[in-house]
Amino acid sequence: MKIFYAVQATGNGHISRAMELLPYFQRYGEVDIFLSGANNSLQLDAAVKYRSRGLSLFYTNSGGLNYWEIARQVAPMRVWKEVRDLPVERYDLVINDFESITSLACLFKKVPSVNFGHQASFISPKVPRPEHKDRMGEWILRNYARATQYVGLHFKQYDDFILPPVIKREILQAEPQDIGHITVYLSSYSDAQVRKYLQPLQEFRFQVFSREVKKPTSDGNILFLPVSKLAFNKSLITCTAILTGAGFETPAEALYLGKKLMVIPIRGQYEQFCNAAALQKMGVPVLKALDANFAAFFRPWMERKRKPCLHLDYSTEAIVSYLMHHCHREKQGSLDMLYPDAIFN
Known part of the structure; x- marks a missing residue:
């Protein structure tokens, strides 16, 4: 089997x-990776056959989306060329982890695909949403990476096509410890903003993963660390608590390890507000921003004993097996029904 795997x-x-996931996909056949996006700190430790700047999100230094930078990176002619040239029709299975160019290429060439990942879960109205829904946010979640089939991942099984999170082996096999620090990963805040609100909390030690530093840098009660998979895993496994955005993977890992968790959704990123609504129902505190009120929330939270946890019912191998056995190619005739308002004719 030839598998096309698009990664945002x-x-x-x-x-x-x-x-x-990649080693499990490779058990089923030859996997070619399409990596799309221009704003990440980790490297994909695998051969990448196709690359694109994609349609990426960029952040300010104060907890929100940088709409000017997002708009500046949009290049319609480049996107159209990549949609036209991406050879999705040569593959037996197209797996799309929330990547828009692959979605458009499959739509243009009438190739079935499966949207597999956290964002796929939001096709279901049963997945928690914030009190005030955002119409544009809902539209993006449903249309940014449209597919003919969906297999979602979430904190709980809110619908029959939603599976538990994929947890890294290093986390699954770890023996959690508590050596007294708080792990911090707030990618949309600058180091200066983080320092301003964490440094006054002198009774606590923080390990802050930063986009700005190139080597570990101590500053009072804060250790700034460059983003790295190994260092972050170690920090998470040995921390007392974690303060992070309301993404999906890191909160899932923190809950699995039984760590105290507090989240701050990125302003303007609707998916994070949906995640925050789900986490809040599980007992995780959610802050609107890192600001002058932070210390008043942080100290009482650190004194609490109760910690929400995440229990897995599936292994990663079982999740991939489910995907492979339920998401085979469909007949082309079904595509017109699934894409009734196709933008390409």
């Missing part, structure tokens, strides 16, 4: 998941 490279979560 905005942020680090998709790449982290891809590195875990």
Whole structure:
């Protein structure tokens, strides 16, 4: 079997998941990877056959999306050329982890595909949403990477096509410890912003994973560390608690390890507000921003004993087996029904 695997490279979560899934996909055949995106800190430890700048998200230094930079990176002629040239029709199975160019190429060439990953779960109305839904956010979740089949991943099985998170082997096999630090990963905040609100909490030690530093840098009660898979795993496994964005992979790993977890959704990123709504239902505290009120929330949270946990019912091998046995190519005739408002004719 020839498998086309499209990986969204905005942020680090998709790449982290891809590195875990790839060996299992390779048991079923030859896998060619399409890496799309221009804003990540981790490298994909595998041969990449196709690359694209894709349609990426960029962040400000104060917890939000940088809409100007996102718009500046859009290049319609480049995107159209990549859609036209991407050879998805040569493959027996197209697996798409929330990547828009692959989705458009499959739509243009009428090739079936499966949207596999966390974002696929939002096709279901049963998945938690924030109190105030965002119409544009909902549209993006449903249309950014449209497919003919969906297999979602989420904290709980909110619907029959949703499976548990894919947890890295290093986390699954770890013996959690508590050596007293708080792990911090807030990719949309600058080091200066993080320092401003964490440094006054002198009774706590923080390990902050940063986009800015090239080597470990101590600053009072804060150790700034460059983003690396090995260092982050070690910090997470040995921390007392973790403060991070409301993404999917890192909160799932923290819950699996039984760590205290607090999240701050990235402003303007609707998916994170949906995740925050799900985490809040599980008992995880959610903050609107890293600001002057942070210390008043942080200290009481650190004194709490109760910690929400995540229990897995599936192994990674079982998740891939489910995907492979339920997502075979469909007849071309079904595509017109699944894409009734196709933009290409």
